[in-house]
Amino acid sequence: MNELTINCSLKSPQAKKSKVVINVDNNLEQKLIYKYMIGCNGIWDTLKDFTGDEKVEWIPKEDGKYILMVQAKKVGGNKSFDYISKMDYIIGRAEEKLISRIYIDKDKLELGDKLNITVETTKFPIIFRYWIRIEDEWEMIKDYSADNMLSWVVKSEGKGEILVECKNIDSKNDFDDFQSVKFQVLPLKDIVITDFRCLTSDLVKDSELIFKVDSEHDNDRTILYKFFKINSNGETECVQDYSTKRIVSYMEKKSGEYKLLCLAKDIYSMNKFDDRAVLNFKVKKYDKIYIKNFTTDVNYPQLCGIKVTLKAEAIGGRELLYRYVIEGNCSEDSGYITCNNYVWESKQPGKYKLILMVKDRSFQGNYEAIEYLNYIVDERSREPVKIEGVILNRNNPILKHEDISMKINASGGMDLRYGFLIRKDGAELKKIKYSNNNFMEFTPSQKGKYELEARVKDKYSDREYDCHSIISIDVLDYIPAVIDYILYPTKEYFLVGDEIVISSVAQNTRNIVIKYVLSINGHKVEETDFVTQKIYAFVPKYSGTYKVEIFAKNIKSTGEFDCKREVCVEVNEALPVTNTRITCDNLKFVCNMPVTFTSHNEGGKDVLYEFYIMENGDWNLVQGYSKKNYYTFIPFNKGEYKVLVLCKSQQNKVSYEDYNILSFRTE
Structure with missing residues (x-):
């Protein structure tokens, strides 16, 4: 704690050429030497360099607003100074009392607040000049005028002081009276970025990437956020300039490794930023390709000349290509095709290896995923068992606790038997033994990815099954909101004053809530809460590009939204000439x-x-x-x-x- 204080033999203000003695009170019980300095309008003069004297004489020659500063350091110390004290001092005396009082609306403010000053005087008319002390310098903020009121935005923290000078209109003096008032600008709570995350589950090029930042700050402050995208070469691109929007989205056209830099600052902060955070992420060309199922419509062994359909179910990629290779006594190769099934008609009996290769069209290699099946073709004469169709009572996806019924239509064989196998997330959940019943019911109690496998075999067959079919379904806690259509007037020309009504057509309507965000020429002007109304109407008041972003989610959803659509309408001031x-x-x-x-x-x-x-x-x-x-x-x-x-x-x-x-x- 600095126990070094200074005082003067004469109280401020004083007339110029007055003899003022500056005294130092040393309560530190240390041997110190002192340097005395005088500052005016940012210019500092040394009155006396380091000395053991605890007082010095100062005779000011000009009127002004001075700052008296004493630096002290320990004898033999290595620092430039160890202690410092300052005080304000005004040279120039008022001839008459014109200012009776200065009013300020508050003496404690926060950064960015407006300080409103009103000067009450004893006579009229007079003119006023206003000064503010910023750190160690007085700065004029308004020259002489008849205004006895001033509004000033505080831009720095700490103690401040407003000085008001006034004089009669016909006065030739620099001022006839003056008075000051002090105030304090309180420090703001530090802005801390607490969370920075990506809301998009799959980061794939040419798809929308959505990021969200959260920060901790005073609730009544306005916080701005700026986002920069940085690629692997260090090239930087501004994705969003300073704005109050905490969610930013953009479309990435190239795959690779990226960083997203977020800068956060108070709207009134003098800093370039108050906190920052970096998020590393990787954008893929497409989702990794997986082969979920590779099956045939009829099981082996089968007779020569029987047409066997090879079925492929793959996920990932952008534009999938499939290649079917038959290795055996009579080999075939389909080459890469876009079809996810292939009909193979065996011409010779024997053991065969069926190979499925899958890749994206843009991939230069041989394949990205591969799967194998063994198959036997023999010469026995019998009618093959074949599944003609599998019928489900519900469409995918399905809500948990809803009943699912599955029916098999099959042909061939002597006496058909039907069995069912249910898997959840790849693990066997339930197995229904073979019987005459071609119908099965199942009620999922948990969400997850299910596979329903229908199996058919002849009563006299020794195999596990003669043919089978697998259907994949997703069981959810709720059905995510899906907006099927956006309906709005099919006019070619919208005018100012036209009512524009936008209707959202969605499945599962009763359980869906929708939020609407209206922007005009890129500036957000209105944002609703999530509401049940599926109709949003507005009347444009001036021309420009009106964009309505529509966010839909199920009432049970915990995410930001399930589905997003947008409508852009160009509004004109008038019809074209x-x-x-x-x-x-x-x-x-x-x-x-x-x-x-x-x-x-x-x-x-x-x-x-x-x-x-x-x-x-x-x-x-x-x-x-x-x-x-x-x-x-x-x-x-x-x-x-x-x-x-x-x-x-x-x-x-x-x-x-x-x-x-x-x-x-x-x-």
């Missing part, structure tokens, strides 16, 4: 006789007109754009003339919206 035509006041055109041409049109707002005349084959501008829709012309020579009028609405920045040409000949 159309059907422009030119009329004239004469039916006969005669040399040296004036003729007036008038332009008529439809649409537009505050329409402007520009006229050109073609004479002797040359076009000449005769009347620039104005609201005057007519032009009077006197032809002096016989011959052919043309009149061109260009029209446009006043607010439109294009050269013209519509035009018309009238030809005439003089006699």
Whole structure:
């Protein structure tokens, strides 16, 4: 704690050339030496360099606002100084008391608050000048005027002081009276970024990536966020400039490793930023390719000449290609095709290996996922067992606790038997033994990924099954909201004042809530809470691009949203200028006789007109754009003339919206 204090023999203010003695009170019980300095308007002069004297004499020569500073250091110490003390001192005395009181609306403020000052005087009229002390310097914030009120935004923390000088209108003095008032700017609570995460589960190029940042700060402060994307080469791109939006999204066109830098700052902060955070992420070309199932529609062994359909179920990638290779006595290779099934007709008996290769179209290698099946073709004569179809009573996905029924239609064999196998997340959950019943019911009690496998075999078959079919379903706690259609007026031209009604058509409507965000020319102007209404209407008050973002989620959803759609509408001030035509006041055109041409049109707002005349084959501008829709012309020579009028609405920045040409000949 600094126990070094200073005081003066004469109280401030004093007249210039007064003899002021600056005293140092050393309560530290240490041997110190002192340096005395005087500051005025940011300029410092050394009154006396380091000395053991605890007082010094100062005779100011000019009026002004001074800061007296004493630095002290220990004898033999290595620091520039160990202690420091300052005090304000004003030179220049008021001749008469003009200011009775200075009022401020509050003496404790936060950064960015406005300090409102009112000066009460003893006479009228007088003029006022205002100063503020910032650190060790007085700065004028308003020169002499008749205003006895001032509003000032505080921009730095700590103790501050406002000085008001005033004088009579006809006074030649620098000031006739002055008075100061002190205030304090309280430090803001530090802004701390507490969470920075990606809301998109799969980070894939050419898809929307959504990030969210959370921070801890005073609830009544406005916090701005700025986001930079940094690629692996260190190249930086601003994704969002400083804004209150905590959620940022963009479309990444290239795969690779990236960083997202978030800068956070108080809107009134003088710092470039108050806190920052970096999020590392990787953008894939596409989701990794997995083969979920590779099956045949009929099990082996089968007879020669029987058509066997190879079925592939794969996930991931962007544009999948499939390759089916048959290795055995009579080999086949489909090459890469887009179809996820392949019909193979065996021509010779024997043992075969069926190979499925899957890759994305953009992949240069041989394959990204591969799966194998063994298959036997023999010469025994019998009708093969074949599943003709599997019927489910519900569409995928399905809610838990809902009943699922499955029915098998099969043909072939002597006496068919039906069995079922239920798996959850790859593990066997339930097995229904073979019976005559081709129907099964199942009620999932937990969410997850399920596989329902239908198996069919002949009563006399020794195999586990003669043919089978697998259906994958997703069981959920709730059905995520899906907006199927966005309906809005199918007008080509929207005008200011038109009501625009947007309707959302979604499945499971009763359990869906929707939030609407309206932006005009990129600026968010309205954001609703999640509401049950599926209709959103607004009336545009001025022209521009209106974008409505529609976020939908199930009422049980814990995420930000399940589905997002948007509608962009271009709103115009008026209909375009159309059907422009030119009329004239004469039916006969005669040399040296004036003729007036008038332009008529439809649409537009505050329409402007520009006229050109073609004479002797040359076009000449005769009347620039104005609201005057007519032009009077006197032809002096016989011959052919043309009149061109260009029209446009006043607010439109294009050269013209519509035009018309009238030809005439003089006699």
